[in-house]
Amino acid sequence: MTNMQNIKAGPVPGGLxxxxxxRLLLEGxxxxxxxxxxxxxxxxxxxxxxxGNFLTMASHVAIFGILAVGMLLVILNGGIDLSVGSTxxxxxxxxxxxxxxVTVGGYTLYPPVWVVAVLTCVFGALIGxxxxxxxxxxxxxxxxxxxxxxxxxxxxxxxxxxxxxxNNLGGKPALGNTGFDWLGFNHVFSVPIGVIVLxxxxxxxxxxxxxxxxxxxLYASGGNxxxxxxxxxxxxxxxxxxxxxxxxxxxxxxxxxxxxLTSAGPTAGLSYELTAIAAVVIxxxxxxxxxxxxxGTMLGAFVIGFLSDGLVIVGISSYWQTVFTGAVIVLxxxxxxxxxxxxxxxxxxxxVPA
Amino acid sequence: xxxxxxxxxxxxxxxxxxxxxxTRALKGVNFxxxxxxxxxxxxxxxxxxxxxxxxxxxVTTPTSGxxxxxxxxxxxxxxxxxxDRGVSIIHQELSLAPNMSVRDNIFLGREIRTATGVDYAEExxxxxxxxxxxxxxxxxxxxxxxxxxxQQQIVEIARALSxxxxxxxxxxxxxxxxxxxxxxxxxxxxxxxxxGVSIVYISHHLEEALQITDYAVVLRDGAMTATADRSxxxxxxxxxxxxxxxxxxxSPPTGYAFGDVALSVSGASVEDKNKGVLLVDNLSLxxxxxxxxxxxxxxxxxxxxxxxxxxxxxxxxxxxxxxLNRSLNGLSIAQRIDRGxxxxxxxxxxxxxxxxxxxxxxxxxxxxxxxxxxxxTQPGKEKSIVQDSIRDVHIKTAGGKAAIGSLSGGxxxxxxxxxxxxxxxxxxxxxxxxxxxxxxxxxxxxRLLAEKASQGLAVVYSTSEVQECLSVxxxxxxxxxxxxxxxxxPDVSKEDIMAASGEAVVH
Numbered sequence: 001m002t003n004m005q006n007i008k009a010g011p012v013p014g015g016l017x018x019x020x021x022x023r024l025l026l027e028g029x030x031x032x033x034x035x036x037x038x039x040x041x042x043x044x045x046x047x048x049x050x051x052g053n054f055l056t057m058a059s060h061v062a063i064f065g066i067l068a069v070g071m072l073l074v075i076l077n078g079g080i081d082l083s084v085g086s087t088x089x090x091x092x093x094x095x096x097x098x099x100x101x102v103t104v105g106g107y108t109l110y111p112p113v114w115v116v117a118v119l120t121c122v123f124g125a126l127i128g129x130x131x132x133x134x135x136x137x138x139x140x141x142x143x144x145x146x147x148x149x150x151x152x153x154x155x156x157x158x159x160x161x162x163x164x165x166x167n168n169l170g171g172k173p174a175l176g177n178t179g180f181d182w183l184g185f186n187h188v189f190s191v192p193i194g195v196i197v198l199x200x201x202x203x204x205x206x207x208x209x210x211x212x213x214x215x216x217x218l219y220a221s222g223g224n225x226x227x228x229x230x231x232x233x234x235x236x237x238x239x240x241x242x243x244x245x246x247x248x249x250x251x252x253x254x255x256x257x258x259x260x261l262t263s264a265g266p267t268a269g270l271s272y273e274l275t276a277i278a279a280v281v282i283x284x285x286x287x288x289x290x291x292x293x294x295x296g297t298m299l300g301a302f303v304i305g306f307l308s309d310g311l312v313i314v315g316i317s318s319y320w321q322t323v324f325t326g327a328v329i330v331l332x333x334x335x336x337x338x339x340x341x342x343x344x345x346x347x348x349x350x351x352v353p354a
Numbered sequence: 355x356x357x358x359x360x361x362x363x364x365x366x367x368x369x370x371x372x373x374x375x376x377t378r379a380l381k382g383v384n385f386x387x388x389x390x391x392x393x394x395x396x397x398x399x400x401x402x403x404x405x406x407x408x409x410x411x412x413v414t415t416p417t418s419g420x421x422x423x424x425x426x427x428x429x430x431x432x433x434x435x436x437x438d439r440g441v442s443i444i445h446q447e448l449s450l451a452p453n454m455s456v457r458d459n460i461f462l463g464r465e466i467r468t469a470t471g472v473d474y475a476e477e478x479x480x481x482x483x484x485x486x487x488x489x490x491x492x493x494x495x496x497x498x499x500x501x502x503x504x505q506q507q508i509v510e511i512a513r514a515l516s517x518x519x520x521x522x523x524x525x526x527x528x529x530x531x532x533x534x535x536x537x538x539x540x541x542x543x544x545x546x547x548x549x550g551v552s553i554v555y556i557s558h559h560l561e562e563a564l565q566i567t568d569y570a571v572v573l574r575d576g577a578m579t580a581t582a583d584r585s586x587x588x589x590x591x592x593x594x595x596x597x598x599x600x601x602x603x604x605s606p607p608t609g610y611a612f613g614d615v616a617l618s619v620s621g622a623s624v625e626d627k628n629k630g631v632l633l634v635d636n637l638s639l640x641x642x643x644x645x646x647x648x649x650x651x652x653x654x655x656x657x658x659x660x661x662x663x664x665x666x667x668x669x670x671x672x673x674x675x676x677x678l679n680r681s682l683n684g685l686s687i688a689q690r691i692d693r694g695x696x697x698x699x700x701x702x703x704x705x706x707x708x709x710x711x712x713x714x715x716x717x718x719x720x721x722x723x724x725x726x727x728x729x730x731t732q733p734g735k736e737k738s739i740v741q742d743s744i745r746d747v748h749i750k751t752a753g754g755k756a757a758i759g760s761l762s763g764g765x766x767x768x769x770x771x772x773x774x775x776x777x778x779x780x781x782x783x784x785x786x787x788x789x790x791x792x793x794x795x796x797x798x799x800x801r802l803l804a805e806k807a808s809q810g811l812a813v814v815y816s817t818s819e820v821q822e823c824l825s826v827x828x829x830x831x832x833x834x835x836x837x838x839x840x841x842x843x844p845d846v847s848k849e850d851i852m853a854a855s856g857e858a859v860v861h
Contacts, residue, residue, distance in 0.1 A: 212730060220719055224707065227708050233719070
C-alpha cells in the first residue's frame with residue numbers, strides 16, 4: 001500500500017534529518033534540560049561540579065524521586081494522587097510514634113527498627129489502598145478522593161503528635177531499637193542510602209513497567225480503560241494497586257526524610273505531591289494516562305532537584321527559586337502538548353497519495 | 355407566514371469529492387435540495403451520507419467540488435457560518451445541554467443581550483412563540499432532561515428555526531422516537547415545508563422515509579447511484595440501488611460438519627435501567643462449533659446489548675449463557691475470555707483499541723499470559739506472536755512497532771479481531787465488524803471469519819446492512835425490539851430479511 005511504500009522509501013532527504021533532530025530534542029528534552037542546568041551552574045559556581053555536591057543533591061532528589069515513581073504509576077493509569085505529601089508526613093509520624101515505644105497492657109514494647117520500617121510501609125500502602133478503593137470501587141474522581149485523604153492524613157499526623165515533633169528517634173541500645181538514622185546518614189561507597197533506595201525502586205519499577213503483565217495492563221488501562229477491560233485486563237485491580245504502590249512509595253520517602261532530619265514532624269512533606277507531579281510531567285508523561293516512562297520521570301526529578309539546589313548554591317533568593325521552578329513546569333507541559341499533538345497529525349500527510 | 359416561494363433548487367452540491375487519507379469517502383457526488391421539499395438520502399452505513407451532510411452543514415470542507423447556494427457558489431467556513439446562511443443540521447445524537455432549560459438551549463451561544471446582561475424575558479417570549487408554532491406544549495423554563503426524547507428533538511428543531519433556518523438537515527431523527535412521536539415529527543416537517551423550509555432527511559427506516567419524502571437520492575460507496583421523484587419510486591427501487599448487485603461478499607464455508615453446541619443462550623433478558631424497558635427480551639439462541647450466525651436488526655433492535663451481555667459487559671436480568679455446556683453466569687469478562695468466549699466491540703476507537711500503544715501491544719493485549727515466564731514478558735516470544743498474528747489476519751502495517759493510528763480503519767479492525775483470536779477462543783462475537791471500513795476490507799474480514807469457522811470456531815456477528823447477512827452466514831437471525839422475529843437460511847432474499855426487521859413490508 002502507499003502507506004508502506006512511503007515508510008520504506010529510500011534515502012532520507014536533508015530536510016527530514018532536521019526534523020529528526022528536532023524530534024530528538026523534543027523527546028529527550030528532560031535530558032538536555034538536565035545537561036544545560038549542570039553546565040550553567042558549574043560555570044557559575046566552582047562548588048557545583050563536585051562529587052560531594054552531586055551526592056548531596058542526589059540525596060535531596062531521592063525523596064521527590066521516590067514519590068515521583070509512585071506518582072508516575074498513578075498518572076499512567078490516568079489518575080492523580082494529591083495525598084502523597086501528607087502520607088509521607090503521617091508515615092514519618094507513625095514511625096516516630098513507634099520508636100517512642102508502644103504501651104500494651106502496662107508493658108511498653110520497643111519494636112526494633114526494621115519492624116518499625118515494615119509497619120510504616122504497610123501503613124502507607126493501606127492509605128494508598130483507601131485512595132484506590134475510593135477511586136476504583138466508589139467512582140470518586142481521583143482528584144477529589146486523594147484531596148480528601150490528603151487532609152485526613154495531615155490532620156491525623158497533627159492529632160497523633162498534638163502538633164509537636166518527635167525529636168528522639170535514636171532509640172537506646174538497651175532497648176534494642178537503635179539504627180533509625182541508618183537510612184538518612186549511612187553510605188555505601190560514599191553513596192547515601194536514600195539514593196540507593198531510589199535506584200532500587202526505580203529499577204524495580206522500570207522492570208515492572210516494561211517487562212511484566214501488570215505494566216502492560218497499566219499502560220493499556222490508562223490509554224483506554226474500556227478497551228482494556230474488554231480485552232480481559234483486570235482494570236479495577238490495576239487501579240487499586242497503583243494507589244497502594246503510591247502510598248508505599250510515600251511511606252518509604254517518609255522514613256528516609258525523618259531519618260535524614262532525625263525528627264518526625266506532622267508538617268513534613270507539605271506540598272511535596274506537587275513536586276512529584278511536576279517531576280512526572282517534566283519527564284514527558286501525559287496527565288490523560290497511558291503515556292510516560294520511568295526514565296523520563298527520573299530525569300524530571302533530577303531536573304527539579306538540581307535546579308533548585310543550584311539556585312541555592314549560586315545564592316539566588318528562595319523567592320526566585322519558586323518562580324524558576326514554576327516556569328520550568330509550565331514549559332514542560334507546553335512541550336508535552338506540542339509532542340502529543342504532533343503525532344497524529346503526521347499520519348494523514350504520509351497517507352495522502354501523491 | 356404565507357409568503358409565496360418559488361419551487362426550485364435552493365442548495366446544490368456539484369462534483370463533491372472528499373478523501374480521508376487514502377480513502378475516498380465521496381467520489382464526485384451531485385445533489386440538489388429543492389425549496390420547500392423533503393429530500394431523503396438513502397444509503398447503507400459507510401455509503402457517504404454523513405460525510406456529505408457534514409460538508410453541506412460546514413462541519414468539514416470538500417476536497418474538491420463546490421456548493422451552490424441560491425445560484426452562487428459558497429464555502430462554509432464553519433457550522434456557524436453555514437447556520438448564518440440558513441443551513442442547520444440536527445445530528446443523530448442530540449446536542450442539547452440536559453441540565454439547562456429549553457429556553458437556554460434554544461439561545462445557547464447567541465443569547466439576546468442587553469447592557470446589563472441577558473434579556474431572559476425576551477428569550478422566554480420567543481421560545482414560547484416557537485413552541486406554539488411547533489404546536490408543542492412545552493414550558494420554555496423546563497430543564498431539557500425532564501423532556502421525553504421526542505420533545506427534545508422538537509427543541510432541537512426550535513433551535514434551528516430560531517436562526518431562521520431555510521435548509522434543515524435531519525440525520526436519523528426518528529431512530530429514538532416512538533411511533534406517536536414520529537407522527538408529531540412528520541406533522542412538524544410538513545408544516546415546515548409548507549412554509550418554504552427545505553428538509554434533508556436521512557433514515558434507515560425506509561418505509562417511514564417514503565411517507566414523508568418528495569425526492570429520493572441513493573448513495574452507495576461514496577457515489578450517487580440514483581435519484582428520482584417520490585411518485586416514480588417504491589421500496590424495491592430503493593433497496594436495489596442501495597445495495598447493488600455487483601459485489602460478492604463471499605459465501606458460507608462448506609465441506610465440513612458443525613460440531614457440538616458451543617454457545618447456548620436461553621431466555622436472556624437485558625434491561626435499560628434508566629427507562630425500565632427490556633432491550634433484550636427473553637431471547638434464546640444456540641450456535642454450533644464451525645457455524646456462522648448473522649444477527650440482523652435496525653439500530654435499537656438490541657443486537658449490541660445481546661452481544662455485550664453474552665460477553666459479560668452488561669448484566670442479564672434473567673436467563674442463562676452457557677459455553678460448551680458450562681454456565682458463564684456471574685463470570686467477569688476476563689474469566690469468559692479464559693473459557694474461550696470473546697467479543698469484538700462495535701465502536702473500534704472507543705472500546706477496541708488503545709491508541710497510546712503500538713500495533714503489536716494492541717495485538718497481544720488479551721493474551722499477555724502466553725509470553726510471560728517467571729513474571730517477565732519474553733520480548734522474543736512476543737515478537738514472534740505479533741508477527742504470526744499480523745500474518746494470520748492479514749494486517750497491512752509497517753510492523754508491530756507501528757503506531758495504531760497509522761493503520762487504515764479496516765486494518766485497525768483486523769487488529770481488534772486478531773487480538774481476540776490470539777486468545778484461542780471457541781466462540782467469537784463481532785458487533786458490526788464492518789462498520790466504518792471500506793468495501794475491500796469488509797470482504798477480507800468476512801473471508802477471515804469463514805476461514806476460522808471452517809477450523810471449528812463458532813462465529814456470531816451482527817450487522818445493520820442486509821447485504822452482509824447474505825455473505826458468509828450459515829444462518830441469519832433477525833432481531834427487532836429485543837426479540838428474534840425471524841430465522842433464515844443463507845438463501846433468503848433481502849426483502850424477506852428487511853420485512854422481518856420491521857424496516858419494510860414488501861409485497
